[in-house]
Amino acid sequence: MATLLKTENLTRRLEDEAIPVTLVRQANVEVREGEYVAIKGPSGSGKSSLLYLLGLLDRPTSGKIYFRDQDISNFSQNKLAQLRLEQMGFVFQFHFLLPEFTSLENVMIPMRKLGNLSDKEIKIAATERLAELGLADHINKLPSQLSGGQRQRVAIARALANNPKLILADEPTGNLDTVSSENVQEILQNLVKTHGCSVVVVTHDPEFAQRCDRTITIVDGAIVEEE
Amino acid sequence: MRLLAFIALKHLLARKRQSIVSLMGIVLGVAFFLAISSIMQGSEEDFIKRLVDNSPHITISDEFRNPRVQPVDRLYGDKGIVSISGVKPLTETRGIRGYEKILVYLENQPDIKVSPVLTGSSIISFAGQEKGVTINGMIPQEIDRVSTIRDYMVEGSLDRLYANPDGVLIGVTLAKNLSLALNDTITISAQNGNVRTLKIVGIFKTGRSGYDRSQVFMNLKRAQALLGRINRINAILVKLDQPNQALLRAHEIEAVIKYKSESWQEQSEDLMSTLAIRNKIMYTVVSAVLVVAAFGIYNVISTVVMEKHRDIAILKSMGFPASDIRMIFLIQGVLLGVAGNLAGVPLGVIFMRAMEEIEFRPPGSTEAISMPVSWGMEQFAIAATFALSAAVLASFLPARKASHVQPVDILRGGL
Numbered sequence: 001m002a003t004l005l006k007t008e009n010l011t012r013r014l015e016d017e018a019i020p021v022t023l024v025r026q027a028n029v030e031v032r033e034g035e036y037v038a039i040k041g042p043s044g045s046g047k048s049s050l051l052y053l054l055g056l057l058d059r060p061t062s063g064k065i066y067f068r069d070q071d072i073s074n075f076s077q078n079k080l081a082q083l084r085l086e087q088m089g090f091v092f093q094f095h096f097l098l099p100e101f102t103s104l105e106n107v108m109i110p111m112r113k114l115g116n117l118s119d120k121e122i123k124i125a126a127t128e129r130l131a132e133l134g135l136a137d138h139i140n141k142l143p144s145q146l147s148g149g150q151r152q153r154v155a156i157a158r159a160l161a162n163n164p165k166l167i168l169a170d171e172p173t174g175n176l177d178t179v180s181s182e183n184v185q186e187i188l189q190n191l192v193k194t195h196g197c198s199v200v201v202v203t204h205d206p207e208f209a210q211r212c213d214r215t216i217t218i219v220d221g222a223i224v225e226e227e
Numbered sequence: 228m229r230l231l232a233f234i235a236l237k238h239l240l241a242r243k244r245q246s247i248v249s250l251m252g253i254v255l256g257v258a259f260f261l262a263i264s265s266i267m268q269g270s271e272e273d274f275i276k277r278l279v280d281n282s283p284h285i286t287i288s289d290e291f292r293n294p295r296v297q298p299v300d301r302l303y304g305d306k307g308i309v310s311i312s313g314v315k316p317l318t319e320t321r322g323i324r325g326y327e328k329i330l331v332y333l334e335n336q337p338d339i340k341v342s343p344v345l346t347g348s349s350i351i352s353f354a355g356q357e358k359g360v361t362i363n364g365m366i367p368q369e370i371d372r373v374s375t376i377r378d379y380m381v382e383g384s385l386d387r388l389y390a391n392p393d394g395v396l397i398g399v400t401l402a403k404n405l406s407l408a409l410n411d412t413i414t415i416s417a418q419n420g421n422v423r424t425l426k427i428v429g430i431f432k433t434g435r436s437g438y439d440r441s442q443v444f445m446n447l448k449r450a451q452a453l454l455g456r457i458n459r460i461n462a463i464l465v466k467l468d469q470p471n472q473a474l475l476r477a478h479e480i481e482a483v484i485k486y487k488s489e490s491w492q493e494q495s496e497d498l499m500s501t502l503a504i505r506n507k508i509m510y511t512v513v514s515a516v517l518v519v520a521a522f523g524i525y526n527v528i529s530t531v532v533m534e535k536h537r538d539i540a541i542l543k544s545m546g547f548p549a550s551d552i553r554m555i556f557l558i559q560g561v562l563l564g565v566a567g568n569l570a571g572v573p574l575g576v577i578f579m580r581a582m583e584e585i586e587f588r589p590p591g592s593t594e595a596i597s598m599p600v601s602w603g604m605e606q607f608a609i610a611a612t613f614a615l616s617a618a619v620l621a622s623f624l625p626a627r628k629a630s631h632v633q634p635v636d637i638l639r640g641g642l
Contacts, residue, residue, distance in 0.1 A: 052635050082546060083546075170638070
């Protein structure tokens with residue numbers, strides 16, 4: 001399988017703090033297309049920081065990132081934003097939906113931003129995404145009217161909005177009860193099959209990690225184990 | 228862009244009360260701005276209209292701004308060959324030389340109406356009293372072209388001056404002072420000793436007491452005879468189709484005919500500068516209202532930005548660049564500005580209508596007048612533009628701050 005995302009000696013330090021902290025040190029990660037990767041490790045080990053770097057939300061202090069063999073380490077913020085819009089989707093621990101917008105609108109926003117489809121097509125596509133995740137009855141509800149599991153599913157639908165190549169999830173089940181958590185895990189696992197995208201998920205739940213094709217363990221910002 | 232506007236609108240609608248309060252600032256600002264500027268503008272226009280209507284737009288007098296150069300100096304002046312000292316010019320009757328030619332020249336201009344006039348001082352005697360007056364010798368049929376005196380006639384009429392070459396029009400104050408009435412006969416004597424007996428055929432009242440006391444209108448030929456200046460005039464009064472052009476046209480005319488041509492602006496320069504200063508003060512004060520309103524907008528958008536840090540982080544993670552985020556909050560400023568105008572302009576119009584209804588009696592006036600309100604488009608434009616730009620400027624700082632939000636900082640914090 002072709003390599004989707006690759007990093008070389010990726011390091012992120014917070015220099016401004018009173019005591020400089022190294023969040024991620026010398027990380028070499030490779031995510032192949034259609035792969036389901038888990039990043040695990042104890043709290044504060046730098047799992048999320050690594051995920052933000054992979055998701056181009058944060059810039060590394062040193063090291064390089066390649067997306068489909070293209071060095072994007074020096075891309076401008078705007079180019080990175082465009083890349084995120086077209087190729088990536090995010091799911092966070094807290095659902096992070098826009099509270100003023102309905103489920104449907106939340107899913108439509110990235111599509112409208114990309115602007116590849118007409119308004120009508122966007123509406124149909126967004127409704128399909130939500131229906132796929134069992135939210136057909138909730139498309140016109142505000143996030144505050146949904147349960148935790150439902151919100152997280154809307155967030156996944158939103159992440160999938162522009163058919164990204166890479167889904168990055170930061171403890172997507174961290175805030176959910178067991179039933180919803182199970183449900184979300186299943187959905188993510190299916191995405192790899194149904195949408196053919198790669199999924200990188202940060203979790204400290206060993207069971208969740210076991211479902212993945214590969215697990216990267218990180219301790220104190222350094223990758224200690226890949227299995 | 229439509230998407231950004233949609234997001235911006237949702238943010239504002241989500242906190243209706245706050246948005247409405249800050250909107251009220253702009254609405255009241257625009258309304259007061261309009262109310263005050265319309266009354267100031269209106270009173271100024273009213274004032275200038277009176278000024279322009281009641282006086283000639285350009286007065287050409289028998290003076291030169293610069294003394295005339297002797298012919299010999301004109302020919303040899305810079306050569307230093309010939310010099311003449313102690314020149315004693317011939318004493319001649321004062322007046323505008325060759326005024327007929329000048330009149331023809333002026334009358335050929337399409338936007339100009341002219342009438343020659345001979346003014347001079349003389350004394351009216353009646354019942355043992357004497358009053359110094361300024362006589363205006365004019366061609367009766369032409370008075371209407373350059374003067375609005377017809378509108379101010381209270382007794383008799385201007386037309387009677389056409390019929391009676393020995394008629395005279397006097398002001399109401401003068402009539403009162405000398406206990407004169409219509410059809411009375413008065414004696415006017417000039418400085419040169421000439422005396423004429425004239426009949427009062429009309430009495431005017433302009434409301435300006437100095438004018439009503441001292442100005443007298445009579446037939447040009449009679450005035451020339453009285454003042455001993457046969458076939459002379461000493462002023463040409465000019466009315467323009469476009470009074471605002473007076474300054475420019477006066478320069479043009481003077482360049483051609485050389486005689487001093489004064490526009491009404493030049494004649495009332497001090498007054499005009501007072502009005503200009505008054506305008507500056509007014510706009511400063513009214514703008515302050517809108518500046519205060521702008522702080523309200525700054526406040527509400529700042530609050531939105533603070534509360535929306537998390538949403539900004541989400542939008543950025545989705546792939547919205549910083550410029551989009553900035554635009555969202557700038558649009559909020561624009562929305563508040565536009566909404567402020569949409570509500571503020573009608574409210575301002577209501578204020579203006581209400582002020583027009585107010586009638587009052589100025590001191591010394593016999594008639595009640597309503598407040599002069601100007602409906603000029605430019606003040607609407609100024610109010611709307613100012614309100615809109617204040618709103619956009621006020622949203623600029625919070626918008627910039629929002630665009631600088633780093634998604635990672637927010638995501639790390641968890642909330």
